[in-house]
Amino acid sequence: MSSDEFRKQGKLMIDWIAYYYDDIAKHPVLSQVSPGEIKNQLPEAAPTDGESMAQIMSDVNSIIMPGITHWQSPNFFAYFPANTSGPSILGDLLSSGLGVQGMLWATSPACTELETRVLDWLANMLQLPEKFKSNTDGGGVIQDTASSAALSAVLAARERKTNYQTNESGSLGNLVAYVSSQTHSSVEKAVKIAGIGKNNLRLIGVDENLAMRADILETAIQKDLQDGLVPFFVCSTVGTTSTNAMDPLPEIGKICEKYDLWMHIDAAMSGTAAICPEYRYILDGVEFADSFSFNPHKWMFTNFDCNCFFVADRSSLIKTLSILPEYLKNQATESGAVFDYRDWHIQLGRRFRSLKLWFVIRHYGINGLRYHIQEHIRLARLFAGWIRSSADFELVAPAPLNLICFAHKNGNDFNRKLLETINRRGKMYFTHTLINGQFVLRMSIAQTNTQIGHVSQAWKTIQETASELSEKE
Amino acid sequence: MSSDEFRKQGKLMIDWIAYYYDDIAKHPVLSQVSPGEIKNQLPEAAPTDGESMAQIMSDVNSIIMPGITHWQSPNFFAYFPANTSGPSILGDLLSSGLGVQGMLWATSPACTELETRVLDWLANMLQLPEKFKSNTDGGGVIQDTASSAALSAVLAARERKTNYQTNESGSLGNLVAYVSSQTHSSVEKAVKIAGIGKNNLRLIGVDENLAMRADILETAIQKDLQDGLVPFFVCSTVGTTSTNAMDPLPEIGKICEKYDLWMHIDAAMSGTAAICPEYRYILDGVEFADSFSFNPHKWMFTNFDCNCFFVADRSSLIKTLSILPEYLKNQATESGAVFDYRDWHIQLGRRFRSLKLWFVIRHYGINGLRYHIQEHIRLARLFAGWIRSSADFELVAPAPLNLICFAHKNGNDFNRKLLETINRRGKMYFTHTLINGQFVLRMSIAQTNTQIGHVSQAWKTIQETASELSEKE
Numbered sequence: 001m002s003s004d005e006f007r008k009q010g011k012l013m014i015d016w017i018a019y020y021y022d023d024i025a026k027h028p029v030l031s032q033v034s035p036g037e038i039k040n041q042l043p044e045a046a047p048t049d050g051e052s053m054a055q056i057m058s059d060v061n062s063i064i065m066p067g068i069t070h071w072q073s074p075n076f077f078a079y080f081p082a083n084t085s086g087p088s089i090l091g092d093l094l095s096s097g098l099g100v101q102g103m104l105w106a107t108s109p110a111c112t113e114l115e116t117r118v119l120d121w122l123a124n125m126l127q128l129p130e131k132f133k134s135n136t137d138g139g140g141v142i143q144d145t146a147s148s149a150a151l152s153a154v155l156a157a158r159e160r161k162t163n164y165q166t167n168e169s170g171s172l173g174n175l176v177a178y179v180s181s182q183t184h185s186s187v188e189k190a191v192k193i194a195g196i197g198k199n200n201l202r203l204i205g206v207d208e209n210l211a212m213r214a215d216i217l218e219t220a221i222q223k224d225l226q227d228g229l230v231p232f233f234v235c236s237t238v239g240t241t242s243t244n245a246m247d248p249l250p251e252i253g254k255i256c257e258k259y260d261l262w263m264h265i266d267a268a269m270s271g272t273a274a275i276c277p278e279y280r281y282i283l284d285g286v287e288f289a290d291s292f293s294f295n296p297h298k299w300m301f302t303n304f305d306c307n308c309f310f311v312a313d314r315s316s317l318i319k320t321l322s323i324l325p326e327y328l329k330n331q332a333t334e335s336g337a338v339f340d341y342r343d344w345h346i347q348l349g350r351r352f353r354s355l356k357l358w359f360v361i362r363h364y365g366i367n368g369l370r371y372h373i374q375e376h377i378r379l380a381r382l383f384a385g386w387i388r389s390s391a392d393f394e395l396v397a398p399a400p401l402n403l404i405c406f407a408h409k410n411g412n413d414f415n416r417k418l419l420e421t422i423n424r425r426g427k428m429y430f431t432h433t434l435i436n437g438q439f440v441l442r443m444s445i446a447q448t449n450t451q452i453g454h455v456s457q458a459w460k461t462i463q464e465t466a467s468e469l470s471e472k473e
Numbered sequence: 474m475s476s477d478e479f480r481k482q483g484k485l486m487i488d489w490i491a492y493y494y495d496d497i498a499k500h501p502v503l504s505q506v507s508p509g510e511i512k513n514q515l516p517e518a519a520p521t522d523g524e525s526m527a528q529i530m531s532d533v534n535s536i537i538m539p540g541i542t543h544w545q546s547p548n549f550f551a552y553f554p555a556n557t558s559g560p561s562i563l564g565d566l567l568s569s570g571l572g573v574q575g576m577l578w579a580t581s582p583a584c585t586e587l588e589t590r591v592l593d594w595l596a597n598m599l600q601l602p603e604k605f606k607s608n609t610d611g612g613g614v615i616q617d618t619a620s621s622a623a624l625s626a627v628l629a630a631r632e633r634k635t636n637y638q639t640n641e642s643g644s645l646g647n648l649v650a651y652v653s654s655q656t657h658s659s660v661e662k663a664v665k666i667a668g669i670g671k672n673n674l675r676l677i678g679v680d681e682n683l684a685m686r687a688d689i690l691e692t693a694i695q696k697d698l699q700d701g702l703v704p705f706f707v708c709s710t711v712g713t714t715s716t717n718a719m720d721p722l723p724e725i726g727k728i729c730e731k732y733d734l735w736m737h738i739d740a741a742m743s744g745t746a747a748i749c750p751e752y753r754y755i756l757d758g759v760e761f762a763d764s765f766s767f768n769p770h771k772w773m774f775t776n777f778d779c780n781c782f783f784v785a786d787r788s789s790l791i792k793t794l795s796i797l798p799e800y801l802k803n804q805a806t807e808s809g810a811v812f813d814y815r816d817w818h819i820q821l822g823r824r825f826r827s828l829k830l831w832f833v834i835r836h837y838g839i840n841g842l843r844y845h846i847q848e849h850i851r852l853a854r855l856f857a858g859w860i861r862s863s864a865d866f867e868l869v870a871p872a873p874l875n876l877i878c879f880a881h882k883n884g885n886d887f888n889r890k891l892l893e894t895i896n897r898r899g900k901m902y903f904t905h906t907l908i909n910g911q912f913v914l915r916m917s918i919a920q921t922n923t924q925i926g927h928v929s930q931a932w933k934t935i936q937e938t939a940s941e942l943s944e945k946e
Binding site for chain 1: 478517810
């Protein structure tokens with residue numbers, strides 16, 4: 001593609017995206033296609049000769065777009081947010097254009113050094129302990145997802161407890177990991193990937209707010225020690241995916257300290273709220289943690305993928321993940337004066353992801369980011385208030401931030417039907433969870449362009465559809 | 474950022490990128506900065522209030538750009554290629570703009586179905602066996618890197634041999650994995666991550682061309698069986714990173730079949746060549762493989778990250794990586810009629826990566842892709858010919874495709890000095906490897922815009938610098 005053609009097609013694409021956002025609320029939020037419907041419209045063989053961008057974009061419009069669920073719609077209240085923004089899209093575009101690799105400092109020094117600086121900015125913005133900053137024994141790195149961050153934490157913890165890379169047998173012994181019954185499934189996946197084994201994973205019980213019970217955790221650790229097992233890792237969550245429950249970090253932290261367990265904190269979505277002084281309390285106890293992760297690609301206007309993973313002692317992490325073949329050796333690495341981030345995660349290759357994060361933080365400024373987070377929480381509290389004062393609906397879990405778990409009083413089947421009816425009609429999209437057998441509706445309020453009008457319209461839609469379904473029964 | 478502002482800033486960014494490519498050869502290819510030089514120019518704290526895109530781009534130009542090593546320069550011959558192209562950048566921009574999640578079919582059906590279709594296209598283009606296509610028990614998925622693909626292969630192999638997810642203990646027993654001494658370090662990393670242990674990884678010896686020796690592999694397997702261990706996994710490489718050595722797939726495949734080992738093929742860079750009929754022979758023996766991966770983000774004009782991972786029996790993979798919490802349950806998943814790609818890799822979240830790959834394949838067409846690959850190989854053969862007819866340099870390994878390993882006859886110290894001198898001057902960038910103690914220069918010829926003039930200039934630079942250094946000695 002010539003330079004002139006790239007300029008022309010690139011500007012058309014920018015216009016396409018701008019138009020998409022202008023017009024996004026006109027699409028059904030949840031794609032209405034059936035399995036196979038998109039694939040069957042795509043030819044079975046790749047084209048022999050090249051095609052024009054006009055042909056490709058015509059197929060985007062006619063074939064691809066009906067199969068899109070619009071995560072960036074202001075009427076998207078499902079799962080968790082994956083919000084983005086103009087500056088993020090442009091930062092990511094610049095990263096694609098530069099096309100550099102950041103596996104080593106030497107392969108593009110700016111890619112490593114901007115990342116280090118921006119992660120230190122975030123450590124300050126979240127008031128993380130000094131030990132998570134790059135000028136100590138710790139530091140931050142961008143990972144793709146909270147899943148990979150959790151796996152990295154498990155591996156670093158495994159290393160610290162067993163000296164896995166250097167011990168005679170390289171065997172794991174009888175390590176035991178602890179999560180709550182509400183912890184994100186990615187941590188269970190990480191523990192299993194690391195070869196710990198399903199018999200060595202404990203699902204700790206939760207309290208009435210679905211937060212991990214520290215007393216049950218300690219009892220479980222003591223029993224495992226008596227049985228000759230080796231407790232090594234606890235994941236505590238700041239804002240569970242299912243209901244936004246907050247595990248008691250200080251209590252868990254003291255137990256981890258007492259028994260020498262690696263404490264990982266998964267604050268994937270909710271962590272962002274801690275940049276607001278009035279919500280910083282959700283991280284009280286983070287000073288006990290060995291690692292901490294949150295996702296700007298969820299609730300900080302930065303497009304996927306962008307997880308920020310902080311570690312207090314990077315040596316365990318690097319020791320277990322570093323392998324240096326000859327063709328990657330270089331003076332900077334050997335001097336020890338630089339970070340080589342490929343030693344901080346699973347992958348070797350890495351793109352220049354800090355650009356989009358840097359663009360977002362600079363475009364909004366700390367005040368701008370706080371404003372949008374505060375506004376989302378304000379809208380969520382309004383919505384929670386409407387539920388509280390409704391005769392037909394009830395809140396089912398505390399709503400500390402931007403996620404509201406609620407249910408119609410007519411029971412599980414009715415709630416399921418209500419959810420499916422609304423989502424099928426396409427004006428808004430929300431999802432569900434199960435709490436102690438109850439089918440619960442979830443409203444996650446955190447899209448970049450969601451405003452009061454979208455939330456009040458959603459509440460109106462939910463009420464009207466419930467009335468309509470009640471009358472039919 | 475308003476829609477109008479996005480249009481304006483987006484078009485400026487497109488122009489910036491077009492200008493970057495027009496002008497790329499004017500930059501020193503290897504960044505010339507020292508450790509800390511970039512970071513020290515960046516403020517220690519994030520801005521309190523938002524800043525303009527003009528301010529941000531001014532810092533990109535003055536602070537970031539000197540810290541960039543120009544992987545997209547036609548004079549970049551280092552490491553391995555990570556080439557990209559206009560259509561790929563635009564496809565990735567569209568993916569950023571749409572900002573959808575593809576973790577489940579239901580979260581954006583087009584994201585899953587386009588990926589399935591395009592991976593089937595690639596299976597055809599590479600003439601992979603039918604078992605790797607989505608209408609059989611197998612199929613393809615886009616992973617971030619060959620490292621993650623290798624880890625997924627190890628985990629699926631572990632599952633098949635131990636029924637890890639369902640066996641009573643969840644223990645791994647005494648599994649043993651086999652790679653060659655030349656296999657990419659990511660496979661060793663994957664084996665260790667999976668808890669197999671360093672004592673259970675065998676580095677099999679290689680022949681004079683640095684390819685794995687099948688006879689040594691079989692002897693090692695037999696010895697491990699006699700010792701009561703459980704051989705389960707072999708990684709064979711089509712084009713090693715160090716020297717582009719080709720492991721003997723049919724011989725290794727027969728051994729894997731005989732002893733029931735999972736055979737993974739890592740064809741990260743070289744796999745692309747197999748889309749050309751005259752180079753398809755490099756995959757002869759792929760019919761024995763259980764999994765196969767290659768990187769369009771290396772040598773197929775698709776920007777990072779884009780690894781294509783094919784598996785013959787997806788059930789082992791899905792069984793070991795699938796965890797389904799309530800809040801992700803949905804009718805499409807429960808019907809079994811769809812793929813949920815988050816069960817095919819480590820991460821949960823995933824972006825719409827097949828767009829860029831689809832754009833590239835359609836823009837170039839199969840013939841266009843073949844043309845560029847053939848051209849790179851033609852240039853590499855020219856370069857190898859110049860080395861062969863030179864009195865001062867010699868080829869040190871076979872050059873089957875686009876990587877040439879060579880050395881000046883003056884010995885290791887001279888070659889190291891030659892490499893460092895040329896790279897410091899910035900006109901071109903190439904790197905090294907070690908072969909049996911010999912310091913060897915590597916020319917990797919595969920950048921999108923590399924033409925005969927760049928390669929002949931590189932050879933001229935190498936010769937002239939060698940003469941200059943010889944005279945000084």
